[in-house]
Amino acid sequence: MPLLIGSRNRERAEQVASAHGHAEGVIIDPHADDLGLGDRSIAAVAVLYTDERLASLRYAHARGIPHLGISTGLYEVAPEIAIHMQRPDAAAVVLGYEWLVGATTVATLTAAKAYARVDSIRIGALVDEEDWGGPAVAEDFERFASVTSTVLARRDGAFVWRKGDDAAFTFRAIDGTELMASGFSSIDIAGLAAVTGAADVEFGIGTGVSSSRRAGGTKSTEIIIELSGIDEAGKPLRSRHAVFHPGGAAPLTALGIGMVLERLAGLDGKPPTSSGLFFPYQVVDHANYLERLAQEGGQLMTLQSA
Known part of the structure; x- marks a missing residue:
């Protein structure tokens, strides 16, 4: 075409x-x-x-x-x-x-299939400090920061606006390194809450060295997804996953x-x-998306729970 x-x-x-x-x-x-x-x-x-x-x-x-x-x-x-x-x-x-046009939501909803009920979704996007993109990306984040000082989250079933220390949290990268994240008002929060019914949903972005670069390779992008809820047998279930792409945020x-x-x-x-x-x-199509991701060298990974 x-x-x-x-x-x-x-x-x-x-x-x-x-x-x-x-x-x-x-x-x-x-x-x-x-x-x-x-x-x-x-x-x-x-x-x-x-x-x-x-x-x-x-x-x-x-x-x-x-x-x-x-x-x-x-x-x-x-x-x-x-x-x-x-x-x-x-x-x-x-x-x-x-975040990254479906990468977060497709992966989260795929991982959530193991749950009979999802109670909590915590998402941490790691942006390699060498992978911030061009002027258009910079303009977007500058505008986001200037318009609002609070960030959206869902807590105990209610949508709330967080600010200051309440908007920050930590997450672990693929290699286990702990990172500080700043809350981000991603529309993923609204979509995932609507689909899963999770009472607690939050999203944050952390900047640093990606796991692949820390291991001596090139920059990559990774999204860490932490889920908790109830499995089909009615028992508590927690899991941790990661979306990885070796080319960084742009190709994903x-x-x-x-x-x-x-x-x-x-x-x-x-x-x-x-x-x-x-x-x-x-x-x-979610399965097709993950197949195409794998063809590009990326993957949806299951990580050891923190």
């Missing part, structure tokens, strides 16, 4: 496009109703930076084209949902703001984006996703 790579910099867009077959670099005009694309036939749209004007969503929604956004903060979703609510039958809209994010776009446009041989409002974990 032909791919249009839009950018604020034509030279950079064309450079990226030249490395791929059937790709073309284009400049997107957020002030134009057609984004500057004219009457091109588009199967799906993914916006990978913060689009304050919601230009890409308005473009896609007006034309009945599926849309995926990945950079909106939890507290910023209302304008996007409002657009969808005006014509909920227009096309699929995916709120792709989960790209895996989620690619699989969501395939599903939205029906590029996997199945009918395109019907209209509606979705999280990534509701769109992609």
Whole structure:
């Protein structure tokens, strides 16, 4: 399928496009109703930076084209949902703001299959200090930090806003190293609470040296997932898991984006996703996701409980 790579910099867009077959670099005009694309036939749209004007969503929604956004903060979703609510039958809209576009939720829901009841979910994302990405990522985190000083969590069945010392916690990396994390208002919290019914859900990001680099290798990305609840026999159960990708955060994010776009446009041989409002974990096939993760050298690991 032909791919249009839009950018604020034509030279950079064309450079990226030249490395791929059937790709073309284009400049997107957020002030134009057609984004500057004219009457091109588009199967799906993914916006990978913060689009304050919601230009890409308005473009896609007006034309009945599926849309995926990945950079909106939890507290910023209302304008996007409002657009969808005006014509909920227009096309699929995916709120792709989960950490690394589905990596956390797909893995957590897979691990949660061993539970009859999930009571607690604690997630710690380790970002290698050499793996913070480019200017768009920096802009997102700067905006998140400036807008709110509190972070979302679920405690004892209630959604609460934490701040200061109450927003911090520790978790252990894949190799057992203890890390300090800062609470993060990831939309994963809302989605996982809704699916599992867990009374306690919290999410934090820790920056440091990834387990692979500490072992003498290159940087990687890892997400630690701690679950507790009741098993099928009614006995207490605790488990600890990790999502690992040897390439870092960017290729793991790209895996989620690619699989969501395939599903939205029906590029996997199945009918395109019907209209509606979705999280990534509701769109992609979980088993297929984990297979593709393994093909890239990553994995969902079961770790020794702390």
